[in-house]
Amino acid sequence: MTVLQGKGSEQMSMQSVAQEAGVSVGLIYRYFANKEDVLRSVIVGVLEDIEARVPAAILAAGEDPVDQVAAGFDAYCRVIAENSEAAVITYRESSRLSAENRTLIKDLEMGSVQPLGRATQEAVEAGLFAPVDVDLFAYNLVLLAHGWALKSWYFQPQHTVDSYIRGQLALVLSAALTPDHHIEYSRYLTAKED
Amino acid sequence: MTVLQGKGSEQMSMQSVAQEAGVSVGLIYRYFANKEDVLRSVIVGVLEDIEARVPAAILAAGEDPVDQVAAGFDAYCRVIAENSEAAVITYRESSRLSAENRTLIKDLEMGSVQPLGRATQEAVEAGLFAPVDVDLFAYNLVLLAHGWALKSWYFQPQHTVDSYIRGQLALVLSAALTPDHHIEYSRYLTAKED
Amino acid sequence: MTVLQGKGSEQMSMQSVAQEAGVSVGLIYRYFANKEDVLRSVIVGVLEDIEARVPAAILAAGEDPVDQVAAGFDAYCRVIAENSEAAVITYRESSRLSAENRTLIKDLEMGSVQPLGRATQEAVEAGLFAPVDVDLFAYNLVLLAHGWALKSWYFQPQHTVDSYIRGQLALVLSAALTPDHHIEYSRYLTAKED
Amino acid sequence: MTVLQGKGSEQMSMQSVAQEAGVSVGLIYRYFANKEDVLRSVIVGVLEDIEARVPAAILAAGEDPVDQVAAGFDAYCRVIAENSEAAVITYRESSRLSAENRTLIKDLEMGSVQPLGRATQEAVEAGLFAPVDVDLFAYNLVLLAHGWALKSWYFQPQHTVDSYIRGQLALVLSAALTPDHHIEYSRYLTAKED
DNA sequence: GATGAATGAGGCTTCATTCAT
DNA sequence: TATGAATGAAGCCTCATTCAT
Numbered sequence: 001m002t003v004l005q006g007k008g009s010e011q012m013s014m015q016s017v018a019q020e021a022g023v024s025v026g027l028i029y030r031y032f033a034n035k036e037d038v039l040r041s042v043i044v045g046v047l048e049d050i051e052a053r054v055p056a057a058i059l060a061a062g063e064d065p066v067d068q069v070a071a072g073f074d075a076y077c078r079v080i081a082e083n084s085e086a087a088v089i090t091y092r093e094s095s096r097l098s099a100e101n102r103t104l105i106k107d108l109e110m111g112s113v114q115p116l117g118r119a120t121q122e123a124v125e126a127g128l129f130a131p132v133d134v135d136l137f138a139y140n141l142v143l144l145a146h147g148w149a150l151k152s153w154y155f156q157p158q159h160t161v162d163s164y165i166r167g168q169l170a171l172v173l174s175a176a177l178t179p180d181h182h183i184e185y186s187r188y189l190t191a192k193e194d
Numbered sequence: 195m196t197v198l199q200g201k202g203s204e205q206m207s208m209q210s211v212a213q214e215a216g217v218s219v220g221l222i223y224r225y226f227a228n229k230e231d232v233l234r235s236v237i238v239g240v241l242e243d244i245e246a247r248v249p250a251a252i253l254a255a256g257e258d259p260v261d262q263v264a265a266g267f268d269a270y271c272r273v274i275a276e277n278s279e280a281a282v283i284t285y286r287e288s289s290r291l292s293a294e295n296r297t298l299i300k301d302l303e304m305g306s307v308q309p310l311g312r313a314t315q316e317a318v319e320a321g322l323f324a325p326v327d328v329d330l331f332a333y334n335l336v337l338l339a340h341g342w343a344l345k346s347w348y349f350q351p352q353h354t355v356d357s358y359i360r361g362q363l364a365l366v367l368s369a370a371l372t373p374d375h376h377i378e379y380s381r382y383l384t385a386k387e388d
Numbered sequence: 389m390t391v392l393q394g395k396g397s398e399q400m401s402m403q404s405v406a407q408e409a410g411v412s413v414g415l416i417y418r419y420f421a422n423k424e425d426v427l428r429s430v431i432v433g434v435l436e437d438i439e440a441r442v443p444a445a446i447l448a449a450g451e452d453p454v455d456q457v458a459a460g461f462d463a464y465c466r467v468i469a470e471n472s473e474a475a476v477i478t479y480r481e482s483s484r485l486s487a488e489n490r491t492l493i494k495d496l497e498m499g500s501v502q503p504l505g506r507a508t509q510e511a512v513e514a515g516l517f518a519p520v521d522v523d524l525f526a527y528n529l530v531l532l533a534h535g536w537a538l539k540s541w542y543f544q545p546q547h548t549v550d551s552y553i554r555g556q557l558a559l560v561l562s563a564a565l566t567p568d569h570h571i572e573y574s575r576y577l578t579a580k581e582d
Numbered sequence: 583m584t585v586l587q588g589k590g591s592e593q594m595s596m597q598s599v600a601q602e603a604g605v606s607v608g609l610i611y612r613y614f615a616n617k618e619d620v621l622r623s624v625i626v627g628v629l630e631d632i633e634a635r636v637p638a639a640i641l642a643a644g645e646d647p648v649d650q651v652a653a654g655f656d657a658y659c660r661v662i663a664e665n666s667e668a669a670v671i672t673y674r675e676s677s678r679l680s681a682e683n684r685t686l687i688k689d690l691e692m693g694s695v696q697p698l699g700r701a702t703q704e705a706v707e708a709g710l711f712a713p714v715d716v717d718l719f720a721y722n723l724v725l726l727a728h729g730w731a732l733k734s735w736y737f738q739p740q741h742t743v744d745s746y747i748r749g750q751l752a753l754v755l756s757a758a759l760t761p762d763h764h765i766e767y768s769r770y771l772t773a774k775e776d
Numbered sequence: 777g778a779t780g781a782a783t784g785a786g787g788c789t790t791c792a793t794t795c796a797t
Numbered sequence: 798t799a800t801g802a803a804t805g806a807a808g809c810c811t812c813a814t815t816c817a818t
Contacts, residue, residue, distance in 0.1 A: 024804045091285045136361045147337045167330045175369025207812055218779045412800045479673045524749045531729045555718045563757025606783045
């Protein structure tokens with residue numbers, strides 16, 4: 001069942017969560033053991049969404065590692081954008097979780113970096129990317145994706161998700177691509193108007 | 195006065211803040227109107243630190259815009275690293291502040307991006323940087339600096355602040371520098387062992 | 389109907405009572421007006437059991453008042469032992485009942501003392517018992533019977549209901565019997581092994 | 583400190599406990615970790631009172647074991663009478679305690695029987711008491727003492743604590759004393775008017 | 777100035793009760 | 798009849814805030 005559709009918002013009191021979900025407080029406790037369980041569920045939900053959609057996007061991008069990185073980042077950003085409230089909750093509330101749940105979330109998040117890391121690694125090995133620090137590069141992709149949710153107030157007026165993704169891809173790919181391949185992938189490097 | 199030196203930690207109740215600071219609850223209320231005031235003070239403190247040290251570092255970096263960007267980013271990261279608990283609090287607690295205080299913090303943070311933005315702009319105009327999206331580039335610097343505090347659990351074992359700064363500079367500068375100038379600034383682009 | 393067979397246990401929430409009884413919560417509310425009604429029913433059930441079996445045991449004991457007292461106490465103890473959970477509930481929950489129901493239960497309990505009181509009275513009048521305080525003596529019998537349920541943790545390892553009854557009878561009858569009749573009723577006064 | 587002076591009453595909600603004690607809810611949590619802690623403290627308080635006063639009374643009773651039993655029972659009853667609300671709480675709420683605390687209370691209660699048991703034992707060995715089941719006899723004394731609190735509604739109109747103690751002593755001592763010693767201890771055996 | 781005992785509103789959670797199926 | 802999902806009032810507990818000392 002999908003109590004908790006439009007989770008998020010600002011208030012995280014069980015009363016307000018219930019009200020927003022349009023159910024009673026008591027009903028939440030039929031599906032979740034306690035508040036921490038609700039929180040974990042929301043956060044893990046986003047991470048599972050990422051786990052489902054980012055690898056899929058990479059797979060659908062074909063053989064080219066650069067296309068894979070671009071597609072993976074694109075998908076990551078879109079999941080975050082579609083769940084930006086939940087993404088923000090991750091930063092705001094995860095310190096309230098038990099050590100166990102925090103570990104769970106860390107592990108899932110670290111796992112979510114890996115597909116991007118693998119594509120990056122392949123791009124490096126194929127000579128398409130300069131020999132960048134693969135881990136750092138991949139993690140930056142994740143951080144930039146989160147940035148859209150964390151700093152929406154900063155980007156929102158001037159950017160849409162599309163333009164944000166395009167802009168960030170232009171930056172990060174030009175950081176990584178060897179000069180020889182800039183023209184080949186110029187479709188990612190030119191910031192188009194939106 | 196310097197009540198609230200090493201606040202931070204995890205607990206943000208006034209009683210635990212007092213205990214950690216080694217003072218009584220009552221004393222905090224002599225210096226701060228209420229909890230929100232304490233929070234704002236902590237957050238604004240970090241931002242003022244940035245406001246003081248990042249421009250100073252840029253100034254000290256000399257005429258070269260690329261050196262300025264590097265020095266500014268370096269300083270930004272170090273302030274965050276020295277106040278990582280407060281930096282995390284910004285993300286965790288700012289949603290609990292009044293609209294007014296949130297606006298104040300946003301303004302300060304947007305202001306903190308500007309020195310980095312100006313240096314970036316100059317680098318572009320001097321032909322040292324490719325024509326990147328200056329705002330986005332500058333904001334990414336800030337986000338990556340915050341990343342050190344937000345994701346310490348991810349980077350900590352393998353990275354020190356120094357290696358983190360070096361690694362990130364290598365990435366972001368190779369993103370921006372035109373191929374012609376890679377050699378000139380190769381000191382930033384090679385990740386050295388630490 | 390016999391919803392609520394082996395209620396008891398520790399949990400007294402309607403949901404757990406229902407689960408233990410193997411029925412739905414809703415069904416309980418078809419047979420009982422509310423929780424207090426369930427409670428009263430459980431408690432009254434035990435008292436009615438006593439009201440049915442103690443006089444019957446006394447009747448079956450024949451003419452001898454001492455045998456009647458012994459038989460009555462024996463029966464009282466056995467009803468309590470067979471319903472020890474419900475007996476404990478009486479002590480634990482009766483303060484939650486309405487004044488009206490508490491009065492009802494008091495009256496039933498006072499009534500349950502009477503057959504023991506009458507037999508005691510006859511024993512005194514027949515010169516078998518010393519002139520004890522009949523009310524107190526009879527009530528002690530009830531209290532000692534309850535003691536089996538209330539303090540099972542104290543008696544359980546060393547005593548069975550049988551040995552408990554035998555031991556208590558030995559004590560209370562030797563308290564009451566005049567010295568002249570000790571031998572006549574020595575069958576009650578010697579604690580046998582079990 | 584003595585928050586919780588006149589504990590007891592009927593209501594055991596923290597709100598009502600606070601109100602009755604004339605303090606705020608919050609203050610209770612400065613002295614007690616949680617509700618269970620309050621409960622345990624009340625119950626243990628009575629048991630410690632017994633532990634203090636019953637042995638003292640026995641000691642003060644002199645060398646005679648029968649006097650000791652009488653004095654011990656007298657003291658036990660008076661502690662219960664002075665704390666009858668707390669004594670009732672023991673029966674009503676101890677099932678809500680953690681296993682650990684229940685064990686603690688059992689142990690204290692079993693300990694509280696011992697002084698009475700020892701005096702009884704001595705009386706038996708001195709040939710003053712018939713060879714009764716010492717454990718059972720001693721425990722009955724405790725149960726009868728509790729009886730005053732548990733069944734106050736039954737005894738109250740006709741009995742004071744004094745007359746209750748006198749009446750019970752007459753019963754239990756005549757149960758135990760060998761016929762030879764009835765006259766010697768007749769001061770305990772005759773129920774006087776009150 | 778400095779303390780920390782005291783307060784009580786507000787948040788989490790349980791559970792008696794209802795009602796649509 | 799029988800079910801069990803849904804409700805929401807009430808209880809436990811925390812913690813921002815005050816104030817007598």
